[in-house]
Amino acid sequence: MxxxxxxxxxxxxxxxxxxxxxxxxxxxxxxxxxxxxxxxxxxxxxxxxxxxxxxxxxxxxxxxxxSPSRIHYNPLLNFNFNRMVSSQGRTPSTQVLSSDIIPANAQVSRWLAITEGQPVIQIRRARRIDNRLVLYAEHYLNPAYFPHILQFDFTQSLSEIYQQHYGLTYGKVRFDMQSTALSQSVANVLKMSEGSPALQIVRSNQDQHGRLIDCDYELWRHDALSVCVDV
Structure with a gap:
């Protein structure tokens, strides 16, 4: 039965x-x-x-x-979260979970090509589309390029802060995507169950001068976006 x-x-x-x-x-x-x-x-x-x-x-x-319709995500387009969501007629919002200077662990040091234990700026955010939690993100910034950045409002786009206050724009970007399962801590943030499926995106970003300035570690709800690439 x-x-x-x-x-x-x-x-x-x-x-x-x-x-x-x-x-x-x-x-x-x-x-x-x-x-x-x-x-x-x-x-x-x-x-x-x-x-x-x-x-x-x-x-x-x-x-x-x-489930609402999925957001279309094209890694070839250098859109920040707010612009990507707004361009598709949806409403983005951001909650800042924490921002601090911490020692880089082994994984972050590889992403940023720095020495393990070197200070990095960590920003943790939860992001919504139409008030639905869809994304947990950790951003790691090399503090050598962003003095006093912790004073800014991180509900804004980081890329816009970079451009407006530091004269930096993204150049070459490396994407790594894979399916994963949510840990208990991230599941709690997204109000989901531990082990729920998710799409993990790690993005390492160079500026217009070819310097590796930051990296993003993102965990998306598996039903929140579709990856679309025009070649």
Whole structure:
């Protein structure tokens, strides 16, 4: 019964989402179990299939929601987050989690081609699209190029701060992308469950003079964006 019933629930809810009859929040799991006359275990199987397809998403202690359309992400276009999201008719927002000077660990030292333990500026941010948490980001800056930068408002675009106050623009950029699973700490920030799928993007950035000035470590909800490249 579980396999067939879960499949029926999946196809029923999928059709309602695709047709626009189900547009925002799903009924509570108890109510859905009653509507489909099934167990919570079978219902969860169907909901997880929908989640893996990117049709719905879950927020801890809030329930299940219909996923909005994905943002198109083209790594060949040097758009910052705010500009990329706004250009697609959506509303970006940023929450600064922390900003400080810390010693570079082994991974960050490789990204920035510096000595392990050397001071770096770390900025941690959570970013939203249409008020939905979609991105956790850590930025690591070489402080030699950004004196007194901690005084700025980091809800703004970092690239715009670089250009307006330091005369620096991005030149060559290296992208590394891979699928991953969220750690407990990042899952808590994004209001997701530990182990949820995510897209990891590491971006190392040179300025217009060819100097490696910063790197970004990003973890995106797997259903928040699609990578599109025009060659």
């Amino acid at each position: 579980s396999i067939n019933n879960a499949s029926f629930i999946y196809h029923t809810l999928s059709e309602q989402i695709r047709s626009g009859r189900l547009t925002h929040q799903l009924p509570a799991e108890r109510r859905l179990s009653e509507l489909f006359n099934t167990t919570r275990i079978t219902l969860r199987d169907a909901l997880m299939q929908l989640e893996h397809q990117g049709l719905i998403y879950r927020e801890n202690r809030r329930g299940w929601f219909v």
